[in-house]
Structures are given as structure tokens and as C-alpha cells.
Amino acid sequence: MLSLAQFKEEVTKELYSILDYWMLHVVDHQQGGFYGKIDHDDTVFPEALKGSVLNSRICWSFAAAYNQTQKTQYLRIAERAYEYIVEHFIDPDYGGVYWTVTASGQPADTKKQTYAIAFAVYGLSEYYRASGDEAAKQHAIDLYRTIIQHAAEPVHGGYLEAFARDWSDLPDMRLSAKDANERKTMNTHLHVLEAFANLYRIWPEPALKKQIIQLIDIFSHHIIHPYTQHLQLFFSDDWEPRSTLISYGHDIEAAWLIQEAAEVIREDILLKEISTRSVQIAIAAAEALDADGGLWYEFDPATNHWAREKHWWPQAEAMVGFFNAWQITHDENFLKNAIGSWKFIQEFLIDSHKGEWIWGVYENYHIIAQEDKAGLWKCPYHNGRACLEIMRRIQ
Template identity: 25%
Template sequence: MIAVSIPSEYSRPQGKRSCRRLLSVTGREYLQQVYRDGLLEDTLRFWFPRAIDFEQGGYLHCFDRVGNLFETDKSIWVQGRMSWLLLKLYNEVAPRPEWLEWGLHGLRFLERHGFDSDGRMYFHVARDGQPIRKRRYAYSESFAAIAFAAAARATGREEYAARARELLRFFLRWNFEPGGMPPKYTSVRPLLGLGPRMIALVTAQELRSQLGPSLELEQVIDRCLAEIRDLFVRPELEVVLEAVCPDGSVSDHLEGRTLNPGHAIEAAWFIMEEGRHRQDWELVQLGCRMLDWMWRRGWDEEFGGLFYFRDLFDKPPQEYWHDMKFWWPHNEAIIATLLAWKLTGEQRYASWHQQVHDWSYRHFADPEYGEWFGYLHRDGRLSTPAKGNLWKSCFHHPRMQLWCWKLLSGRVSLQQITIRCVVTHFASPDCQLGGEATAEADSQQSRPICPIRSR
């Protein structure tokens, strides 16, 4: 619990291609401290209880650099995501009553103001809950589902669990059944998106983690994995597509060529995580290949950081903010590279992790007022000083901190995977199975930093 004294060489950026930090015990201790302390002492302190709207319910989240509110409207995504995060911390880090209270606080606002009379959820409401906007798509429902699931685990209340399952079912019907979501385009050029599949995947994974396994959830996960692999992952082009023709072919137009490397890398770690959960080496490999391709397509060799959009054939991208650096792709890449390294021991993932970690902490972090900035120009200069808005809230960044802390504290069981990795990759020159891979088994025994709830 006492701060570990870390030689300063590990806290300094160590050059673009270095992977030294993850390969040493001291370096890993340093990183674990960065993620854990960052979550508990920086991110949570920035948001809570500042974000709790004690007068009108829910969370306020449009904060400027210092933490002053610059907009009182509320995003329904944000209500679900922040409620989930707090209840997840309550369930998995420590049973602190304030996390429970603050988490349920957001859920009550969602119950009261999140839903339209047709059962669908809004996207954006005024401070008092009056609806401002409802979107074509249904991501509000998916984020509410994980919040209800975490609340069910926290309180043991079955009605929350039922609500979580209903919301996931609704999300699936809306996205994947005829008569559901109105299409974005005319019937001339129909497209399928990666987004609904990866969100269905991670939502089902989270429901499994909070409510326990079920055949229904496994089937959802199976279906998402199959569709992502068969439709969006294209080994011949070494790419993960963001939108494809219904038969899986490339739509060689602006939208069909638009790649979102951060999004694909996020999907990659969801799949690696499923591989870890199922001890399925092929899934781990699938996730790693997705990461490999999209890292190479997304990383900006000139200024560092991950581009927001790229064009499949390097034509001019459709979106003119394509070269900006957004916070969340970096959060997702930090998780993905760390998880890939933990699962495979391959040295390039340690290098990439260090590369994206150092670039992000140098450019997004705000040591003076806490949290990360969200939006940078290509060269890393600040674009807007907001710490929160209708999109950015207390979600991607603390989720990264929590995941990476857990990964580095050895709470992820990797023994079988590690053995498979040795068998499969013993001849690979890139496979550096040194101290870390063999140290995994030992670190399972180590005492957790915070008590984990036993249920």
C-alpha cells in the first residue's frame, strides 16, 4: 500500500522502440502504480463527487480543464457508463459505500429520464431530464445494460438483472433483426457496421462477468465473434474494416474505406479477452492480428499517437478530423498492447505499449488539474481543453486504468494460455518468453492491493 520507490529511469520515456519497462519487475511495479494511483487519486478525484448532480439527479459531465461545469445537459450514454464504472469499482475493487451510492444515483436518473414511452432510450437530455435528442442507434441501451448488471451484482436485486438482460436483448433486436434500426443509407448501398457487433460482444461479456454465465450470453458472444471474424477482419488486406457490404465485401467508397484504428484495436482486446476467458488460443491470435494490422495503419510515425481515421487504400479520408488524436483510441491501445503482451509474451507488444503509454501520458495528461484532455491536434497540441462533454466522460480512461492495474497485479489467469503460447510460438524469433511469462503463476498468489469482494 505504501508508494513503491521507483528509479526515475522507469518513469522517463525510454525512446520509441524500447520495451524495457514491461520486461523488468521494477518497470511493471512502476506502471501498476501509475494505473492504480491514477485511477484512485487522479481520475476519480477529478470526477467525484463533482459530477454528482444532487439537485436534479444523474451526473453532470461537461467540465472544463479545471473542473468547472460549462454545460448542464446530460448524455444518456454517460449516465450508464459512469454508473457502471462506480458499481464495477464497488463490486471488484472495494465495497466503499460512496461508490455504491454514487453508482445507484446515476441509475435512478436513467430509470426516470432515460426511456421514451416506446421503451427505447434517449441520447441527450436537459439537466432536469427533459429529452433533447434520440438517436437512430441504440448504444444508450447497451451502456444502461452494463450499469443495471453491475447494480444487480452490487445489491443482489433480481429486477436489475432482469433489466440488464432485457436491455441487451433489445439492443440485439434493434441492431440485428429486420424491422429494427432504420438503415443509415438507402437500399442502393447497404452497409453493416463493426460497432454494433463489438458493443454487443463487450456488453454480453460484461453481463457474464456481473451476472454469471448463461447459454444466451455465450450465444451472443459466439455470434459476434463469428461475424467480426468473417465480415470485418480481412487478412488479405491486413485490415479490420469499420463497415462492409452485407456479403462481407469491401465497399470501395468513402464510408466503406473509412478505417477507425482505435475502434478496431478496442475490438481486438475484447476478442483477446474472450480468448483468455475461454482459454482459446485462436481467439487470442485473432485479436493480436487485428491489433497488429490496425496499429501499423493507425500509428502516426511522424508525430506519434494514433490517427482517428485512415482510408483503406490511403486515399484522402472522408472525415476532415481524421488526423486528430482523440483520448479514447489511446486508452484502448494501452489496454490492447498490454493484454497482447501478457497473453503472448511477444516483445513488440511491450514496445508498442511503452510507445503509446509514453506518448499519451506526455500529451493527454494534465498533472495540474487531473484527468486527461480529450482532443489534440495531430502534433499533440491541445485542441480543446474539455475534460468532459457529450462523448468524453469518466469511462474509457478509468476503464483503462482499472484493466491495466488488474493485468499488472496478476489477477488475470494466464497459465494455460502461456503454456499454449510456448507450444505454438517456441520457434518465433519475436516471442520473448522471459521472466514475465513464467512469473505469472507466482503472481497469482500475490496479495491484491485492495480487497476483492468475495461472493
């Protein structure tokens, strides 16, 4: 099995490769910010819409990389992302962030997706940690308060999915075309928790801590299935599950992100409870591991249907989630799973010729070539963060 020292060396090299790709290919020198789309063949679409989630994830990725490596070129890219978010994505009239802007930076889709606002909080908080820029910290706090003011559901707790620009109701609240049109989702709550935890690192307000504790409680009592330990994905306002679908990538991502939130707020009793739950979730996610080390995408027990694809981001999260479970339990099988995920990534996902990772492969290992290298959903956040986490945890 790969030694920890070699594991760290290999993911460190890959982190630099990923970030080099984004610095070299994705910076939009003509219209500002970053290109909205680069396809599988590395063709740039200079007039593509630019997404707030992508820009926030770029901001976080390069700020986090600077915080860990102190390489100044990463701070410059983070600053570019930060300035673009402030100038073009934050709505000066109604608050929150637009979903997309045009290639030249004008508002395009102005809906307010709670998920997107959370990622802006996440990215801006990390940029403050890198730069010490008080304006960035204030923007992060303001966006947090916007979520609390407009998205919090007062009766049953948690946060509603989406709104029109002026915070009126939307008939279609879906984050993407593949999602169910429900008012509460696991995915948004996971990334609100992630964002609030990162904000707490720079702004340890008691009210924010209370929100984090409430979110962890929501995961423990509503989102994590009490018997299977898989995450349930879609809900009514009163937390009635609206789907049986299992997303293994989200399982293994939540297995370490929820624990991280408990660590950040320094609640020892809660952390002990969540660490036990994290291991249970990791065990549940491991049901989807293939013999090659890859993690299958989804399964619906109601129809017995598997989505037998291996996408880039669940493999990245599997590296961290299984490594985290090994750190808790010292069970070598979890470490083997983490390293197995990395070996799968090396063999099938890293584009050794052009850089970055491809979207994924089908069951027969044919490449999913219709998806992007960079786009509304394809970013340096999952894979870059996985490398950073493994580097930090081994160190």
C-alpha cells in the same frame, strides 16, 4: 523500460485521480444525475443535454472501480448513475433507452440507438456485480431482450443501427455526424459484443452464449479484413463493406475486447482462434504508432489521407490492447508499445492541474481545445477502464 510494478503503481494513482475528478466536478446536485457537458476549460454547462451513453459509462466505470478496489464512494456514484438511468433514460412505453434527456431529466432525443442500449446493458450488468441488486440485473436482461427483439437483422445476422422511439425506421441512422449513414456498423457490433459478454458474467444463459458466439463469428468473417486485419467500419445489410477508412483506436480496442468475450463464455477452441486474431489486429494497429508512443487517429487508404491527431481514447485502448498481445505472445515489443502509450498519455494528455485527460493533440502537439472534458462522448470509461485493466492484468 518501466517495471511492471511501477506501471501498476502509476496507473492505480491515475485511476483514483480520474474518478476523483468525476466525483468532484460532474455530479449535478441541483437537477440530479451528472452534468451533460464540461468543456476543456472546466466550465460547467448545467443546462446541457444529458446522454444515455455517458450515464451508462459512468455507471460501469464506478461499479467496475468498486469491484476492483472495494472503495464504497465508488459504489455510491455507480448507484447514482444506475438510478438516473432507470428513472430518466429507460423508455417505459416502448423499451430501450433515449439518446438524450434534458438537464432536468425529460426525454429530448428519443431515438433508439442500438449502441446506447448496449452500453446500458454493459453498465447495469457491472452495477449488479457491484451491488447484487436484482432489479439492476433484470433491467439489463430486459434491455438485452429489447435489442434481440427490435435490432437483430434476421437474414444476414448482426444488428441494425438505429430506430425511432417506437422502433419504426429512421432515415438517418448515424451514431454521430462523422459516421456513414449505413444500417450496420463495426462500432455498434463491438459494443453489443462487449455488453453481451458482461451480461453473461451475471446471467450465463445458453441463448445469450449463442448470441456472443455469433457476434464473434461476424467479426471473424465480415468485420475484420481478411488480409489487412484492420476492422472495416460500415456495411450493407448483407455485409458488403461501405468504407475503406481505418480507425486505429477501434482496431486496438477490438484486439482485446473480442478475446475477452471468448474468455467469458469459456470456449477454449474459439479462444485459441481469437487469440491468434487478436495478435494480428494488434500488429495491424501498430502501423499507426508514432515515435513518441502515440497512436494516430485514422487513415483512408482510398485517398491516402491521414487524420494526424492523437485522441485520448485510442491511447487508453492501446495500453490494454498491446499489453494483451504481450500476454499472449511474450513479445517484448508489445509491452514496450503499451508502456509507450502510457508515457505518451502522461506527457501530453493528463491535465495535471485540473484533473482528467484532455481530448487530444494535433500533429504539432497543440491541444484540441474545442472538445469537452465531459460530454456525450467524453467519459471515464476508456481511460478508467485502461487503468483498471492494467492493474488487474499485472496483479
